[in-house]
Every structure is written in C-alpha cells, then in structure tokens.
Amino acid sequence: MKNMFCGTILIAGKTNVGKSTLFNKLIGNKISIISNRKNTTKKYILGVDNDINYQSIFIDTPGFNKKKYKKNKLKIFNKNFYIDIIILVIDRTIWKKEDETILKNLNKNKKPIMLVINKIDKIKKKEILLPFLQNIYNSNKFFKLIPISAKKKYNILEIKNIIKKKLPIRNHIFKKNFFTYNTKKFFISEIVRETFMHYLQQEVPYKLKIKIEIIKKILNKELYIKILIIVKNNRHKKIVIGKNGSMIKKCNIRSRIEIEKILKKKIHLYINVLYKKN
Known part of the structure; x- marks a missing residue:
C-alpha cells in the first residue's frame, strides 16, 4: 500500500499582494474573492487540493493590518489549525518593515517558510530580480524562494510540487471530492x-x-x-x-x-x- 501524504499550508502576507489569487490557483477553484482593494479577505478560508496520494490543505488569511499591529493585536493565523508549511507572499521585490514583522511572527511557529515573490510580470526592470533573490537567499530565512505570477499561473505547478515533497506521511483528512468548508x-x-x-x-x-x-x-x-x-x-x-x-x-x-x-x-x-x- 502506498503512503498517503497530507499537510496544512498557511498563506500569509500583507494586504493586496495576491494571496487570494494564489490560493485560488493552487486549489483550482475560485473560493476566495479577489479585488485590487486592500483587506478584501475578511476571514480565514480553507481550500483543499487533492492529487492521488497527496492532500494539500491551504488556508488563505486576511492581510497584515498595521493599526492592529500597533495595538499589539496582530494575529497572523488561527491557532486552531496545525500548520506544516508556511507561504509568505510579497509584492514583487518590495520588502518593508511590515514584511519583516510578519516573518518574525511566523518564525515563532518553527515551521518551514517558502517565500513567494508575486506579480513578477509587473517588474519592468527584470535585472533587479536576481540580486534581490540572491540577497534573500543568503539570509537563510526561507527553505525556498519562488518568483511567480499568480494571475498568469506562472510557477503555480512548481509551488505545488515543492509542497508535495514537504508534506508529512499522514492519512488524508478530507474526502477526494472535498475542496472547501464554505457553504x-x-x-x-x-x-x-x-x-x-x-x-x-x-x-x-x-x-x-x-x-x-x-x-x-x-x-x-x-x-x-x-x-x-x-x-x-x-x-x-x-x-x-x-x-x-x-x-x-x-x-x-x-x-x-x-x-x-x-x-x-x-x-x-x-x-x-x-x-x-x-
């Protein structure tokens, strides 16, 4: 009997970096709504991608809120979920204090973090991407760096394959035809x-x-x-x-x-x- 693999992947990041678009592409269904306005996602949304022996449970999260952070009310994820892998999404090569704060909070979980650099199709000067990736890579903060365009599905399959290799051996939690809790x-x-x-x-x-x-x-x-x-x-x-x-x-x-x-x-x-x- 073949081993079954199953794990939960949290998608985190600032507002309007493309988390929900990435989430929908990874699931293969439109579950989380998308808008170019900030704070579109209001709640934690769960979606499941099933692929033979692999079950990836993704959680889309509301964006980082600076005001809440100032009031010491920052909540990166819901503690009810046991997280196996974390995806931190950023907008192109824009790395700010908020990203550092999110990363600091995520690191408390001591889980492997993948950095996804989204919207690379919007980078006009492509030559700035490689030095940025090299600098981030040298920081040893992430187990993997992936430049993507979620909207154009560029490197989505690559992310899914990387996640499969990281999933623990575990019985599947959901049935094969299940893809979300949402009613x-x-x-x-x-x-x-x-x-x-x-x-x-x-x-x-x-x-x-x-x-x-x-x-x-x-x-x-x-x-x-x-x-x-x-x-x-x-x-x-x-x-x-x-x-x-x-x-x-x-x-x-x-x-x-x-x-x-x-x-x-x-x-x-x-x-x-x-x-x-x-």
Whole structure:
C-alpha cells in the first residue's frame, strides 16, 4: 500500500499582494474573492487540493493590518489549525518593515517558510530580480524562494510540487471530492461583495453587508436567490443603486453569471439595497 501524504499550508502576507489569487490557483477553484482593494479577505478560508496520494490543505488569511499591529493585536493565523508549511507572499521585490514583522511572527511557529515573490510580470526592470533573490537567499530565512505570477499561473505547478515533497506521511483528512468548508450562502455573498467592490472602487466603504434572504429551488432545479445589501449611509445607497438603477443592474448581471459558473445552475437573482444607520 502506498503512503498517503497530507499537510496544512498557511498563506500569509500583507494586504493586496495576491494571496487570494494564489490560493485560488493552487486549489483550482475560485473560493476566495479577489479585488485590487486592500483587506478584501475578511476571514480565514480553507481550500483543499487533492492529487492521488497527496492532500494539500491551504488556508488563505486576511492581510497584515498595521493599526492592529500597533495595538499589539496582530494575529497572523488561527491557532486552531496545525500548520506544516508556511507561504509568505510579497509584492514583487518590495520588502518593508511590515514584511519583516510578519516573518518574525511566523518564525515563532518553527515551521518551514517558502517565500513567494508575486506579480513578477509587473517588474519592468527584470535585472533587479536576481540580486534581490540572491540577497534573500543568503539570509537563510526561507527553505525556498519562488518568483511567480499568480494571475498568469506562472510557477503555480512548481509551488505545488515543492509542497508535495514537504508534506508529512499522514492519512488524508478530507474526502477526494472535498475542496472547501464554505457553504453555498458564503460563496454567493462573497461573489456579490466582490462584484460591488469591483465596480464601486473607492466610492463605498468596505462595510458593505450582504444578507441572503432567500435561496430556493424552482422549476428544473434552478435557483431563486434574493439578496439584501445593507449600507450605513443613505448617500451610499444611492451610489450602490446608481442612476436609474444602472449600478445595481450591472452588478446583478455580473454576480449572476459568476454564481452560475460556480454552482453550474440557472440562477434568478434579485438584489435590494437597505440603508440602516446602526
């Protein structure tokens, strides 16, 4: 009987370095939402990649928050998870004090750390990459350095192969067809939140609450979904709805298409907006 390999890999880093994009590519499913706005990921999200005898359990984390760090409330990961490997993601060759702080906290776990240099496709002067990698390599802080472009899937397979070699011999925790704990409601609300963040950009704060009021099957297993978006400012309500309902209509169409892709079902989506001060 062949050995079974299984382990948990934590993905950490500052906000907006591409952790969620990397997470989704490693899983092969869109689980964590993506946005060019900071602090898009709000919770720890679990996703599983199964490959014959190997099971890699990835955890996407919220980005490092400088304000919380100043208040001594920095939490890099949830202690409920037993971590085997850590991936620290940085944006190109940008290494700042926040990265050093995250690394310092991660080192307390005494687990092997891989440094992933993301968005290398955006580096205009490619000649600066090699000296940066050499300098980091000489620091002996990481067991592996991998330059990648998560968005373009460059070196994603390489990361997966490196992780496989590091996984401990252990029975698989999840079944082969399992890929996340997240519920249908979670997926739907996150897709809608991602869509509105994409179109609204900086116009509306992050505290856009998505409440799923109804999910029910109709006709030939099609889904009827009714969603309520709650905002804390009446001006924001007008922005979310848009002139003559243009914004909410645009977001509804895009959200419905994305939900249908994931659930592989025909969706009837209805979105309303509510201003609620408290």
